[in-house]
Amino acid sequence: MDEGMEVMASNLSPVALVTGAARGIGRAIADRLLERGYQIALHYWDVPDQAAEWVDHAREGGRNAWLLTGDLTVPSTPIQLVDEALALGGRLDLVVNNAGRTILHPFLEMDHDSLDFLYRLNFLAPYLISQRAAQWMVQHRIRGNLVQITSVHYQRVTDQDSAYGAMRAASVRAMESMAYELAPHGIRVNAIAPGRILTPFLAEGADPDRLQEIDAAMPLKRSGTPEDIAEAVAWLVSPQASYVTGITLRIDGGFNLSMPTARIGGAQTFI
Template sequence: MSNDYLNGLFSLEGQVALVAGASSGIGAEFAQALARAGADVVLCARRVDRIEELAKEIAKETGRKTLALSMDVKDAASVEAAFTDAAEQLGTPTVVCANAGVGHMVPALEETEEQWDHMLDTNLKGMWRVGKTAAKHMISAGLKGSIINTASILGLGVSNQHLSYATSKAGVVQMTRAMALEWQRYGIRVNALCPGFFVTEINEEGLNTERGLQMLKATPARRAGELAELVPPMLMLASPASSFTTGVALPVDGAHSVKLVP
């Protein structure tokens, strides 16, 4: 028997959601979940061929409208074009998951300037481009909405060989708070999810090494998170029911970020 109260509380019926970085991992999981919650979904990634099939599968499963669009978060014109196309074809996105990102592990003394620039331009400036563009379109359309940035627990604390990655994600956390502060008057909420260890294309190789497996065993949960475990907090932040929740950096990490250093 369905629970009408919960279904109504967290329904995204009538909304358009846009996921930047939807080709795999967290972004693909979010796109599917948003459609299941009732939203029409715009999937964005640099390579459209990687999201076209996923968009068709989501539409077939959920009955929602879907759209696959090219977006390179390092290119302001590309971001603007995707939001404009989304608005013209499905409607102005009022739920935006900024999820595009890169990562690598390298000792701080060995990281090159090119690696640093690539990391910060994608993970931080790219997320800034998406958030700013999303807000401008919502404000222009007179709509309230929710922006959810994918940060990391490495934006709250640090570990070895993650200098630029941790710096970029710490920037995302502070950027989220600054956006939330300024855009609350428009009814635009901005929050960040801070995942712990989840296996994605970015970290799969590293987590499957002996060192990676040891890191997982040292966490309180002693395992990586399942992508499905990120969906409920994302939907909570996306839902209009969370209309007074903004500026939050929410860890989803099995208590990893609160574990005391032994």
């Protein structure tokens, strides 16, 4: 273990690092973890004002929260981020790797820059963050949790997702190995695969008719909310899930169960 990791687990309240947490799903996760008594190291990249507002709000409520930033496509950022969270919070009990982006291109037109971006942000960054955090947890005998936010694309092929889907699948497979190797240390590692989650960012400016059409196509007849995902994170890291490790919890309103269908002779049937 190197000298950069010499932070003592002195503070007794648990600390969670959540990446990409100033808005959308990450923000809902940070909200829920704060309610559950975590101190929050909140990472953001593009939206400093929203991030600062969240941290101010948490502090006004008498809670500890810290602001962290950094471009996670830069290979040195993940380790710096964990070290900064440890320096500020004094310990680390939970990491939620939420930051990530979708880039969809036809396979025949996929370019090297997009591939490289998806690899760095959606696979390499969470891998390195998890590794650094787990090294510290093992060293300090913290029976913590790592949670990877992935996507239903990890499992199901949809149009133009050869690179995005592959990185999501890779992160799930890495999570399973982490879960196996960290189990003897009491560290649990799990993933959540959201389907369509309607964040304020996605809803903004969207055609309401199109949104209704998409909701109607979902088996449960609605899109998900960021809170649907946050609730699942809170459960996965709770003592109630203490026998759960290495799973990927699909939260998609049944999307992955459905097949493309067509109406033939008045009946809905598989095509």
